[in-house]
Amino acid sequence: QVQLVQSGSDLKKPGASVKVSCKASGYTFTDYALSWVRQAPGQGLEWMGWINTNTGNPTYAQGFTGRFVFSLDTSVSSAYLQISSLRAEDTAVYYCARGRTWFDPWGQGTLVTVSS
Amino acid sequence: QSALTQPASVSGSPGQSITISCTGTSSDVGDYNYVSWYQQHPGKAPKLIIFDVSKRPSGVSNRFSGSTSGNTASLTISGLQADDEADYYCSSYTRSTTWVFGGGTKLTVL
Numbered sequence: 001q002v003q004l005v006q007s008g009s010d011l012k013k014p015g016a017s018v019k020v021s022c023k024a025s026g027y028t029f030t031d032y033a034l035s036w037v038r039q040a041p042g043q044g045l046e047w048m049g050w051i052n053t054n055t056g057n058p059t060y061a062q063g064f065t066g067r068f069v070f071s072l073d074t075s076v077s078s079a080y081l082q083i084s085s086l087r088a089e090d091t092a093v094y095y096c097a098r099g100r101t102w103f104d105p106w107g108q109g110t111l112v113t114v115s116s
Numbered sequence: 117q118s119a120l121t122q123p124a125s126v127s128g129s130p131g132q133s134i135t136i137s138c139t140g141t142s143s144d145v146g147d148y149n150y151v152s153w154y155q156q157h158p159g160k161a162p163k164l165i166i167f168d169v170s171k172r173p174s175g176v177s178n179r180f181s182g183s184t185s186g187n188t189a190s191l192t193i194s195g196l197q198a199d200d201e202a203d204y205y206c207s208s209y210t211r212s213t214t215w216v217f218g219g220g221t222k223l224t225v226l
Contacts, residue, residue: 035215037162044119044220045154045162045205061214095161101209102152102167109161 002026004096004107011113012086020081020110022096029077030054033100036070036081039109040092050100051079086114120145120189120206120218127224128196136221138189138206144216146187150209153182153191156220157202166191193223201225 007021022034035050049060051070058070069082079096091114097103121139128134138145138153145151151169154162164173166182169189179194189206206218 037217045207045217047207047215047217049214059213097162100215101150102164103154103162103207104164104167104173106161106163 002098002105004098004105006094006096006107006110009111009113011115013116014086014088014114016086016114017082017084018086018112020083020094020096020112022079022081022107024077024079024098027098029074032098034070034072034079035097035100035103037095037097037103037106038092039095040089043092045095048081048094053079083112086112088114090114118216120208120216122204122206122218122221124219125222125224127226128193129226130196130198132196133192133194134196134223136191136193136204136206136223138191138208138218140187140189140208140216142187143211144187144208145184145189147211148209149184151182151184151189152207153180153189154205154207155200155202156205162205196225198225 005023030053033050036048038046048064051058067084071080093109093111095109097106149169153166155165156162165176165180170182181192204221
């Protein structure tokens with residue numbers, strides 16, 4: 001079945017970097033775009049952007065430029081979200097989701113906690 | 117891009133119908149048929165229940181239906197069941213070639 005499996009929870013100190021992985025299975029990885037969505041604790045969903053899995057070209061939402069980088073490794077059907085210079089307000093669950101006109105399915109989410 | 121506006125909470129009794137609104141602008145909901153809805157149970161990932169305003173993915177109950185009128189999209193759940201208790205989010209494509217979510221609505225089944 002189509003599924004996205006993300007890397008496990010991570011605890012980082014302020015200023016550090018984190019890389020979240022999202023491995024796809026059950027479909028041809030390059031047939032669909034891959035989107036990223038953030039959900040801060042107790043808050044709603046926030047669209048971060050998407051990456052073209054054919055060209056590797058990323059599109060970032062406002063507020064997610066500079067410290068956020070989307071990348072791919074199509075040889076292992078995986079997408080990555082790297083966040084640098086982490087701040088406490090980056091603490092959130094980060095989801096990958098297939099598609100860019102609608103999002104289906106979603107990965108199980110990766111909790112990134114930023115704390116000293 | 118501002119979030120779409122949803123009511124913070126709605127409630128209904130088992131068997132009843134409820135509607136959740138999602139208000140945007142002429143630059144998103146009112147201009148594109150790319151509205152989708154997601155159901156999220158506590159501690160779980162969101163699940164797609166409606167796409168392209170009113171289409172249901174395979175496996176989603178026909179108790180869920182979607183529509184739009186002007187700048188407002190709506191999700192209707194008929195025959196409420198206990199398992200429908202969850203958070204619901206709308207999403208729309210925008211003229212800025214980006215996507216925006218609503219703030220979410222907590223559905224309580226009384």
